Amino acid sequence: MEFTQSFPRRETKQIMVGDVPVGGGAPITVQSMTVTKTADHEATLQQIYALAAAGCDIVRCTCNEPEAAEGLARIVPRSPVPIVADIHHQYRRALEALEAGVHCLRLNPGNIRKPEHIKLVAREAKDRNVPIRIGVNGGSLHPDLYTKYGGKVTPEAMVESALDEIRYFDDVGFDLIKISVKASSVPLMIEAYRQLAEVTDHPLHLGVTEAGPPPIGTLKATAGMATLLAEGIGDTIRYSLTADPVEEARAGRQLLETLGLRDRKNIDLISCPSCGRAEVDVVTIANDAMAAFGEREIPLQVAVMGCVVNGPGEARDADLGIAAGNKRGHLFVKGQNVMVVPEDEMVDTLVEWAEFIHEHGADAALERAVNTKDAAKRAAAEDRDRNLNDRGDDANNAEAVIAEIRRGH
Numbered sequence: 001m002e003f004t005q006s007f008p009r010r011e012t013k014q015i016m017v018g019d020v021p022v023g024g025g026a027p028i029t030v031q032s033m034t035v036t037k038t039a040d041h042e043a044t045l046q047q048i049y050a051l052a053a054a055g056c057d058i059v060r061c062t063c064n065e066p067e068a069a070e071g072l073a074r075i076v077p078r079s080p081v082p083i084v085a086d087i088h089h090q091y092r093r094a095l096e097a098l099e100a101g102v103h104c105l106r107l108n109p110g111n112i113r114k115p116e117h118i119k120l121v122a123r124e125a126k127d128r129n130v131p132i133r134i135g136v137n138g139g140s141l142h143p144d145l146y147t148k149y150g151g152k153v154t155p156e157a158m159v160e161s162a163l164d165e166i167r168y169f170d171d172v173g174f175d176l177i178k179i180s181v182k183a184s185s186v187p188l189m190i191e192a193y194r195q196l197a198e199v200t201d202h203p204l205h206l207g208v209t210e211a212g213p214p215p216i217g218t219l220k221a222t223a224g225m226a227t228l229l230a231e232g233i234g235d236t237i238r239y240s241l242t243a244d245p246v247e248e249a250r251a252g253r254q255l256l257e258t259l260g261l262r263d264r265k266n267i268d269l270i271s272c273p274s275c276g277r278a279e280v281d282v283v284t285i286a287n288d289a290m291a292a293f294g295e296r297e298i299p300l301q302v303a304v305m306g307c308v309v310n311g312p313g314e315a316r317d318a319d320l321g322i323a324a325g326n327k328r329g330h331l332f333v334k335g336q337n338v339m340v341v342p343e344d345e346m347v348d349t350l351v352e353w354a355e356f357i358h359e360h361g362a363d364a365a366l367e368r369a370v371n372t373k374d375a376a377k378r379a380a381a382e383d384r385d386r387n388l389n390d391r392g393d394d395a396n397n398a399e400a401v402i403a404e405i406r407r408g409h
């Protein structure tokens with residue numbers, strides 16, 4: 001039996017970003033941001049479609065100039081997902097974005113500071129039933145708070161910034177709110193979100209800001225967001241990577257699927273790290289398999305294993321897998337050998353059987369193998385015995401190395 005852990009989630013209010021619920025027990029959503037000029041609505045829409053295809057639920061576009069607001073007016077009716085307008089410095093852009101029909105605003109309390117401006121935007125958003133994200137950013141904190149906390153960005157200062165903004169919203173009876181307290185420092189953002197979660201029940205948008213390019217950026221963002229998600233904190237997430245935003249959407253989706261917080265959409269490819277027993281270049285086969293599956297929506301776990309000695313056993317919980325033998329691949333379904341294929345057909349065979357299982361189920365796949373499975377089992381046993389004979393129990397030659405080390409003493 002596969003062990004699955006579900007993380008109890010913090011109870012939050014629910015808001016609707018267009019037709020996508022955020023908070024209140026709704027599935028955690030993935031967000032990303034376009035990098036095109038919003039005024040160039042065709043290019044922006046193209047990117048929004050690519051993001052939606054990669055698993056993005058909500059997309060943010062900058063609204064930094066009047067032309068961007070005009071672009072939003074053309075983008076919103078054609079977008080497959082709800083659109084958030086990102087506003088900095090100029091409250092007028094927020095009003096224009098609302099006019100353009102956006103489904104949510106993001107305001108930075110650090111750079112839209114006049115209470116009358118904040119309240120005016122909140123009133124307009126309230127009239128249209130449009131939520132606002134209070135997007136506190138460690139790098140652009142309100143100068144007064146910065147001074148108050150000794151010239152340092154602290155979790156307390158970030159939380160205070162969010163609470164100050166909520167008070168302005170309260171004054172006009174607006175509470176369609178989600179909040180983020182992002183920082184580029186992972187320990188800082190973790191602590192800020194923890195403190196925020198203690199004092200509010202508004203839904204939270206998680207992120208490590210300016211995380212950098214992958215893979216280190218992905219790692220940083222994952223460290224911050226996964227820690228919080230495992231504590232039940234977070235209702236929507238964004239990876240801020242210096243990369244094609246499609247990478248952000250994919251990473252977001254994968255993180256949630258990995259934590260069991262969203263249903264699997266694509267292949268979950270597991271593969272062994274390879275070792276001295278491997279009969280094939282596992283890295284190449286695994287990468288080829290990833291590329292061959294691409295964006296196909298096949299929610300199965302598929303294994304690529306370097307040898308038939310340990311591969312099928314270690315990957316017995318996978319829906320489907322292939323283990324390398326002597327210049328051939330041993331295909332197995334739910335741990336049972338079903339077929340043997342030449343090495344250069346391993347990847348194509350995996351894809352074909354994954355599609356079959358996705359369509360007809362694992363039982364039908366085992367049924368399909370009724371005439372090949374006995375021979376497949378025998379062939380696997382042959383290759384297993386040969387591997388053990390050739391390489392023995394010490395496939396990585398550890399004993400020989402140890403003997404060498406001892407000789408050196």
Ligand code: SF4
Nearest residue numbers: 272275278306307311
């Ligand atoms: S023993 Fe086989 S399955 Fe395990 S790491 Fe080595 S090659 Fe891969």
